[in-house]
Amino acid sequence: MADRYLRFTGTAPGRFLTRRLGLPQPAELIRWSPERASLQGEVLHLTAGKPAPTAVGHPSAVVLDATGVRDVEGLAGVHAALHPVVRSVAASGRIVVLGAPLDAADHHQAAAQQALEGFTRSLGKEIGRGRTVNLVRLTDRAAAESTLRFLLSPKSAYVSGQVIEVTEGSGPTDIDGERPLAGRTALVTGAARGIGAAVAETLARDGAHVVVLDVPQAEAEARELARRLGGSALALDITAADAGERIAAELADGIDVLVHNAGITRDRRLVNMPADRWSSVLDVNLASVLRTTDALFAAKAINENGRIIATASIAGLAGNAGQTNYGASKAGVVGLVHSLAPRALAEHGVTVNAVAPGFIETKMTAAVPLFIREAGRRMNSLAQGGLPIDVAETTAWLAHPASGAVNGQVVRVCGQSLLGA
Numbered sequence: 001m002a003d004r005y006l007r008f009t010g011t012a013p014g015r016f017l018t019r020r021l022g023l024p025q026p027a028e029l030i031r032w033s034p035e036r037a038s039l040q041g042e043v044l045h046l047t048a049g050k051p052a053p054t055a056v057g058h059p060s061a062v063v064l065d066a067t068g069v070r071d072v073e074g075l076a077g078v079h080a081a082l083h084p085v086v087r088s089v090a091a092s093g094r095i096v097v098l099g100a101p102l103d104a105a106d107h108h109q110a111a112a113q114q115a116l117e118g119f120t121r122s123l124g125k126e127i128g129r130g131r132t133v134n135l136v137r138l139t140d141r142a143a144a145e146s147t148l149r150f151l152l153s154p155k156s157a158y159v160s161g162q163v164i165e166v167t168e169g170s171g172p173t174d175i176d177g178e179r180p181l182a183g184r185t186a187l188v189t190g191a192a193r194g195i196g197a198a199v200a201e202t203l204a205r206d207g208a209h210v211v212v213l214d215v216p217q218a219e220a221e222a223r224e225l226a227r228r229l230g231g232s233a234l235a236l237d238i239t240a241a242d243a244g245e246r247i248a249a250e251l252a253d254g255i256d257v258l259v260h261n262a263g264i265t266r267d268r269r270l271v272n273m274p275a276d277r278w279s280s281v282l283d284v285n286l287a288s289v290l291r292t293t294d295a296l297f298a299a300k301a302i303n304e305n306g307r308i309i310a311t312a313s314i315a316g317l318a319g320n321a322g323q324t325n326y327g328a329s330k331a332g333v334v335g336l337v338h339s340l341a342p343r344a345l346a347e348h349g350v351t352v353n354a355v356a357p358g359f360i361e362t363k364m365t366a367a368v369p370l371f372i373r374e375a376g377r378r379m380n381s382l383a384q385g386g387l388p389i390d391v392a393e394t395t396a397w398l399a400h401p402a403s404g405a406v407n408g409q410v411v412r413v414c415g416q417s418l419l420g421a
């Protein structure tokens, strides 16, 4: 469903009128394309507590190193660094704050580092013009490279107000920059349409052999997409009791990237919700994710240095009226990620993360009643809905062979939705 308001505000009369009426003014976001692989303009590197350069021009991005901030006095350095430059950051530009892990033995340091979170989220809500602000907590700068590349690129257009923790760890070094997933197999569930189809296309762009899995009723679409991507299709209902075993049997060389994307909604308030609407959503969105993951690990079908990316939702983080079933299932995905991630990495060298989309323009959200849909689109810092490609790019970053130090994270792709962000 096209966002006509966004198109209108992109015209001169639309800009004039919406400004006069004090209505939201969504900026046209710059997204990745082969012609626009990076943001135009310099990246300004600042360090909290060190003098800021005097002439800055219009940087496309600012990276502020605040890892050394250990107390409230140190936070003054954050203000001193960004206050003079924030106005000049280009439209659709990026601010990335680098923080340090919270020190359990030093409550002054922990307070100051936690303060960066509130700072980042608040700046994201006020900065406007399609600009995003994110915080990366890191211990090892080299391990954070794939994350910084993503956040400083057009690929992260709809990711704002996020706190991403990157631990230590080294990934493979012989990675093809253009096709980082070359030679790898990616399985994407629910990939015949919507977000899943965009994920399949993006992982194929990055070099993966993609297996497009969807229900038998969507087999024709799945086959057509697989043909276009040079991948393969698998017609399978992911809720089948033996789905994991069948996938393992089909993919004899194992899976390098597993994207649990298939999902459904069956909305009703709890008072009106029959048990079958509850159980179908829990089964597709959560039970099948647990079941297939367990079966694939048991069959040793997930390769070393593999990636699992599950799909949560902001409804699972903030809750949503009419979605007790869906909210429960998506919060369950978060629980799964937090519990499994450390073990999967220690035992199998596999990372487990989740994307949590906000309002994304797909058939699922086109079915939402008009006023709720319009509210969903505007109630975020970028005042617009995201596109399937925004979730797909975030998934591709988590799937990247060099993202091995990103584990157990739930990354919202929601334009910093007012719901739970």
Ligand code: NAD
Binding pocket: 189, 190, 191, 192, 193, 194, 195, 196, 213, 214, 215, 218, 236, 237, 238, 239, 261, 262, 263, 264, 284, 311, 312, 313, 314, 356, 357, 358, 359, 360, 361, 362, 363, 364, 365
């Ligand atoms: P969509 O309805 O457009 O596509 C979902 C796909 O999953 C369909 O192709 C469907 O056939 C497939 N599917 C459903 N049940 C399946 C099953 N049992 N086995 C195999 N495939 C199955 O949905 P979408 O908007 O692209 O959403 C994709 C994911 O993102 C879902 O997990 C959804 O909950 C999540 N999400 C979407 C939004 C949004 O705004 N669109 C927001 C938050 C989260």
